[in-house]
Amino acid sequence: MNNMNEITLDCKIENIYAVNDFLFKQINTLKINKKSSYKLELVVEEILTNIIKHSNSETFSVSSNFIEDSKKMFIQFKDNGIPFNPLEKDYSDFSTDIDKKKIGGLGIFFIKNNVDDLDYQYQNNANILSVNISL
Amino acid sequence: MNFNKEISEENLTIQVDGRLDSKTAPELENNVLNDISNCSNIIYDFSDLDYISSAGLRLILKTLKISKKNSGTLVVKNSNELVMDVFKAAGFTKIINFENE
Numbered sequence: 001m002n003n004m005n006e007i008t009l010d011c012k013i014e015n016i017y018a019v020n021d022f023l024f025k026q027i028n029t030l031k032i033n034k035k036s037s038y039k040l041e042l043v044v045e046e047i048l049t050n051i052i053k054h055s056n057s058e059t060f061s062v063s064s065n066f067i068e069d070s071k072k073m074f075i076q077f078k079d080n081g082i083p084f085n086p087l088e089k090d091y092s093d094f095s096t097d098i099d100k101k102k103i104g105g106l107g108i109f110f111i112k113n114n115v116d117d118l119d120y121q122y123q124n125n126a127n128i129l130s131v132n133i134s135l
Numbered sequence: 136m137n138f139n140k141e142i143s144e145e146n147l148t149i150q151v152d153g154r155l156d157s158k159t160a161p162e163l164e165n166n167v168l169n170d171i172s173n174c175s176n177i178i179y180d181f182s183d184l185d186y187i188s189s190a191g192l193r194l195i196l197k198t199l200k201i202s203k204k205n206s207g208t209l210v211v212k213n214s215n216e217l218v219m220d221v222f223k224a225a226g227f228t229k230i231i232n233f234e235n236e
Contacts, residue, residue, distance in 0.1 A: 013158045038186065038217045045188050049157040103196055106189040106225055113224055 055081025155191030175207030
């Protein structure tokens with residue numbers, strides 16, 4: 001595999017911006033359109049928000065590899081928190097009954113909706129979430 | 136994220152610039168929730184909103200539920216195309232009035 005870049009940060013919501021900077025630096029040489037930028041930011045935010053809020057981990061790490069030719073980015077998210085598979089939650093509430101409407105699972109829906117593929121493993125006491133995304 | 140609140144009679148207009156994400160949406164909520172509960176008609180003006188995520192949608196839904204309890208209205212104005220795509224993907228176009236000027 002090519003050189004993977006990696007960053008490790010404390011589980012704090014404001015650190016999501018640093019991850020965006022980290023990822024966009026790698027795409028630097030290539031101009032991706034606004035829609036792709038948005039897609040990347042959304043996927044990253046929704047994944048990290050889940051980790052930061054639910055994993056009870058102190059830190060998380062993000063490693064990535066960007067292939068210029070195909071404009072595909074591989075990103076792996078790791079944390080040492082409790083086993084937490086975000087894929088198990090579904091946003092199935094597309095109902096129009098406002099009183100009953102719940103929003104749980106919307107984050108994971110946006111993730112699934114925007115990545116090419118998604119894989120979750122729990123290995124060596126770490127949650128490992130990997131995505132491939134076309135930009 | 137910058138925001139601006141304008142109250143006139145029963146109408147509350149909340150203009151939000153920048154990003155409504157998992158960091159900024161709670162901040163906005165802290166600043167507008169009281170007013171939302173006290174006004175009947177809420178308008179979110181997203182003319183200068185660049186980005187929204189599920190956190191932002193959560194706040195919009197919360198607003199909708201409150202306005203419904205108050206028998207009021209909610210309108211989301213001037214969302215750009217990318218922001219609208221997010222609303223559409225989540226099915227919000229079926230439950231919320233979107234207007235563009």
